[in-house]
Amino acid sequence: MSTDVDKRIEIHVGDITAVVCDAIVNAANAALRPGGGVCGAIHRAAGPELAEACAEIGGCPTGEARHTAAFRLPARLVIHTVGPVWQGGDSHEHSLLASCYRGSLKIAAEQGARSIAFPAISTGVYGFPLVAATRVAVDSVRRILAEEPRLERVIFCVFGEEARRVYEAELDRGGPG
Numbered sequence: 001m002s003t004d005v006d007k008r009i010e011i012h013v014g015d016i017t018a019v020v021c022d023a024i025v026n027a028a029n030a031a032l033r034p035g036g037g038v039c040g041a042i043h044r045a046a047g048p049e050l051a052e053a054c055a056e057i058g059g060c061p062t063g064e065a066r067h068t069a070a071f072r073l074p075a076r077l078v079i080h081t082v083g084p085v086w087q088g089g090d091s092h093e094h095s096l097l098a099s100c101y102r103g104s105l106k107i108a109a110e111q112g113a114r115s116i117a118f119p120a121i122s123t124g125v126y127g128f129p130l131v132a133a134t135r136v137a138v139d140s141v142r143r144i145l146a147e148e149p150r151l152e153r154v155i156f157c158v159f160g161e162e163a164r165r166v167y168e169a170e171l172d173r174g175g176p177g
């Protein structure tokens, strides 16, 4: 399974707001307000209309996803998903993070997006250890791609060479089968 599926997965190092694809995923906060990190960068690049569209939605629980237009970004959609804050690993952080990836991919497929870019959700201010978060990200994406032929391209957009090495190692490890 994973060989065919992995042909649809790419790693990109750099700013996610510059990635040209149908949908960009935002590592959002539960209030869906512009914050720091990747969320702040996405809001700055999209323009103030993005915060207005998010305010209309009102908020999003941890582990779920919502979508808006992408305004000035070179994408069609922004999918906002709220990752878990790391609390040591026994507070459902892994399943909540997997649910972020699943929910975002479900929205992308429903909205007709064929390509989607993810940042490393929860691995910044929210403190999820990068190696463990990468395993969840890659496993979740592989599982959905195996069932969802409409998704042609998933881009893991990471900040920095260390993160790239972690993603590459996880992809090299091979999938569940």
Ligand code: ADP
Pocket: 014, 015, 016, 017, 027, 028, 036, 037, 038, 039, 041, 083, 119, 120, 121, 122, 123, 124, 125, 126, 127, 157, 158, 159
């Ligand atoms: P969270 O609150 O979910 O932890 P952060 O924005 O703090 O979200 O960080 C998530 C990840 O996004 C981190 O690995 C961080 O290095 C990365 N990141 C920050 N800015 C950008 C950006 N412009 N493009 C891509 N990734 C980014």
